[in-house]
Amino acid sequence: MQTHRRKRLEIVVEKKRAAAVLDLLDRDPEVTGWTMLPCLGGRGHTGTRLPEGATDALDTVVILVVTSEAVAQRVMAAVLELLAEHVGIVLLSDVEVARPAHF
Amino acid sequence: MQTHRRKRLEIVVEKKRAAAVLDLLDRDPEVTGWTMLPCLGGRGHTGTRLPEGATDALDTVVILVVTSEAVAQRVMAAVLELLAEHVGIVLLSDVEVARPAHF
Amino acid sequence: MQTHRRKRLEIVVEKKRAAAVLDLLDRDPEVTGWTMLPCLGGRGHTGTRLPEGATDALDTVVILVVTSEAVAQRVMAAVLELLAEHVGIVLLSDVEVARPAHF
Amino acid sequence: MDAALANLLSPPVLCFLLGLLAGVVRSDLEIPEAVARALALYLIFSIGFKGGVELAGTSDPRALLPPLLVAAGLSLLLPLPAFGLLRLLTRASRIDAAAIAAHYGSVSIVTYVAATSFLQARGIRFEGFMAALVAVMETPAILTGLLLARSGKSGAMDARRRRELLHEILANGSVVLLLGSFAIGLLTGAEGMRRLEPVVASGFQGVLCFFLLDMGLLVARRFTGFRTMGAGLLLFGLLMPIVGAATGLLAGRLVGLSLGGTALLATLSASASYIAVPAAMRLALPRADPSLSLSLALGVTFPFNLLLGIPLYLAAAGWLFG
Amino acid sequence: MDAALANLLSPPVLCFLLGLLAGVVRSDLEIPEAVARALALYLIFSIGFKGGVELAGTSDPRALLPPLLVAAGLSLLLPLPAFGLLRLLTRASRIDAAAIAAHYGSVSIVTYVAATSFLQARGIRFEGFMAALVAVMETPAILTGLLLARSGKSGAMDARRRRELLHEILANGSVVLLLGSFAIGLLTGAEGMRRLEPVVASGFQGVLCFFLLDMGLLVARRFTGFRTMGAGLLLFGLLMPIVGAATGLLAGRLVGLSLGGTALLATLSASASYIAVPAAMRLALPRADPSLSLSLALGVTFPFNLLLGIPLYLAAAGWLFG
């Protein structure tokens, strides 16, 4: 099966800040889609987060974007700027897709 | 630690269609397993999906399959045929495992 | 955008055993963080698991760790030893990050 | 007018408005999805069970048949005027128009629930079997929608897809639960009600309030969706409930329903599905845009019915009944 | 017979059958997992609390001790005949047989809850401390199961694993909640009941209905699991509850329980755990196949007890009590 190389961006970000990241993605005409997954918790420079019945202030999500190398670079830079000192990480890796027009 | 190359397939698909994908996987004797994760939402050619109290018709999931290169190719083709015009994407990437007999 | 190579470990493990894995990660001074995601179900050598209202004994989670090659090797070995005959898989793959000090 | 105001000032409608407001100011108020869905199941179970218990108490259950047939007919036929209106007023593609039409032939359970709560607050009685009508109206419209979508094309569905769709229609969760709880009510009657009363009856208003709060949040989120929708679609979303309600009123009167029953049948006809039909459409017409029909049904027609339609339909029924 | 029919036609059992039906026709009806688990916690809390309150009202709490010991003994010993039957009737491996035996020594809280609801509907009273018996019967069977599994091997568990397991047994969520709510009921007595009555008592039947609806869906999903199971296992799943119930009946009579208490102890002995034990077995015997024991406990024994067993055990107790 013939496949095509794309890049996969994964952004771990606070749920309350996710809308801003999604806005950024939705404004970029070359980003054709994204997928958001819930996290159960995490640890990083801002401490440990575990499921917290009392408040959703610490909830995080993963946002997955599959796109071309060039767009991925651009989005990665923009997201990192948006996050600035906020919580969050951005990961970049290789991926192959079968329907190149889709991404 | 000695590792072995395998392929990782990720399939984003509507929850109501997931059973068909899992059936396909379960019928393939060389697929040793899969993992299904929930999505909070997504965007693609069929518009934006966000958590929707009223109906689960738009819910999506991610199905992860780790398997050999050859099986991954075969499964990818079969899943794409199954999805046809339905919603969904299929991603293929590299992965290494420690216990080769497991996958 | 300048990026740096790291490794990504993904550990699928029973939720009841997740705390032991997280403890292991938290005791390693070179692991700077982790992210935990919920699973909806899975299949492997110990059979099929699907959402089960009655009991959470079969629930699984994915634990994601981004770290350097050396640490990833060490953690992978330790986790596999911890899991021993228990349910679970460990996946290793490549990833790039923008802020190397973070991982 | 008085009734309209009383409706607007009832706790359930105020909760809906509160949700709407919270959504519009983009508050982070959020009812967990798992809980919202459980509340929907509760509402479905309650109206089904109460309907069954009521029917068990009446002397002649055969009176149920004519209204059932009429209701199924309404669901089958209402997509036709809906489709016509859409082709007239909007530039929606044939497929999108057919999908939307199917939503409007079917019904919104929450709108029905709000209408029963409105009637009860005014002491107006209605037939116990109305809940069964809700169930039979849910799915026939899907067939008409499909026929409308296919009418342009030669190619038919392949056999596997047809089987899947039939299954989706017959085994749809809300239909199964509604009919099932109706049957349980019928079988257990007053004794069953005695055991479940604290949950299905006393708790009903409170649960409805929380559920409508969530509906308000969802509707507000849909608003951004129909900014891009065009005036034609908006107009359709307000006109079609009137067309549906008028048809439902006449049908209810003809088949001999009570005042309350007629107002409920009008409300059902005026309402548009956002549970059973979206699911079936994803399967049958995957290329139809799901957010278009959801935005219309949820963002335009649902609030219209809840805030204005229900008292209007009751007033019209009152006028019809002299 | 009459009681059996009344049982089948009670709202909780009908809800279970509805869930079963929905599952068998592969309906997409689904109770969100988070909610189903919360309902289970509610049921556990309610029976614990009500048991505690009842005990607080009785004159002599020391009467509790002999039944407690007997109950713990039942849980410890019932895995033995279960293991024997399994080795006789099936080809399950030693480890799998031991794991299944542990499930059958322990108890199913929902079966217990359904039995109390059945007794209450018939006006049959039972001892308040029965809830405490549920708690003490949950875990001893795990030990026997382990001994049976190890009996073949020389190697023992390492120290860390043993510590983990002990912890899992003692700090198991359902045991902690059941004993804790029992203690709260005991401490707060009638005054506590006055405050919590609308939730723990009035709401009970309704919540039980929703929970059993979900159980029906789960059991139906298990059906595919035991197509591959073999007749021997199926037979075991139907025979073992009879063996357990008979033992429980005799034990209840000997230790002086009332008619209702004896029927409940029989039900407990007849039932198989699918909450506490599966969790412990994942830790203790990770190589045992978890879907095998769950399919048996949930897919065969639970519906048997719910639909037929409970009225049968009551009838047998009635006969025993002359």
Added chain:
Amino acid sequence: MDAALANLLSPPVLCFLLGLLAGVVRSDLEIPEAVARALALYLIFSIGFKGGVELAGTSDPRALLPPLLVAAGLSLLLPLPAFGLLRLLTRASRIDAAAIAAHYGSVSIVTYVAATSFLQARGIRFEGFMAALVAVMETPAILTGLLLARSGKSGAMDARRRRELLHEILANGSVVLLLGSFAIGLLTGAEGMRRLEPVVASGFQGVLCFFLLDMGLLVARRFTGFRTMGAGLLLFGLLMPIVGAATGLLAGRLVGLSLGGTALLATLSASASYIAVPAAMRLALPRADPSLSLSLALGVTFPFNLLLGIPLYLAAAGWLFG
């Protein structure tokens, strides 16, 4: 003393202790997050709605204004002594101290709810508008916290961030729900209460119990957090509620609140937010350590208030009222 014991032996507090115990022994007891959050929304809605209904029944709603202003002032000013104490007692950075101070100026809704339940059990009445005070006390403290954090730096927030923060403060979910349900209670009055009574009133104690069970589990998990915290922070977490309560008592007396109202205002002042403020702080001061303030508010001050503070503040109010 008697009241303190009665408090400790009430079902809600016992449920909290049960959760605490389960957490400390690392039981796997777990209330699903989605359900815990829904219960929190229920509690907020209930106290808002009941407050509004009560206010609708009183003759002079203008009496509301002075207490409202005083409450807002308390929230604005209490972060100052908190910040001072923190700088004195601990080595927390300026930013961390400012963030913690904001939490203590704001309020804990669950502490408030527990206090009303405590008063009701003792038959002590309080003003219906107290629920509105809870709402106005939630957010002013955030502003003071920010000023304290910035006082050291020259750089101000950029415009976008400031807009975001203002929005977070005004559109915070719990504030919107509390004020909204208060308004709904005010608008629908006794008639609204008649419809919602079974849910918002009868169910209240039971829901509070389950919610506090979960709080106990969360607090226990926080314990590990403050092992590393240092005695200074612990001391602050116990001292600051006393300072807050004393201020609140005097303010309540001065502005003419009843005995019950004064005790509640003291409780509010003594309590620390873990819903609204943490969310705002993540946005405003992302570099402040969120687990530090949560561990203090949830792990130290909340249990102190729940177990000892509330009866203490009532006793002090009683003494003040002579």
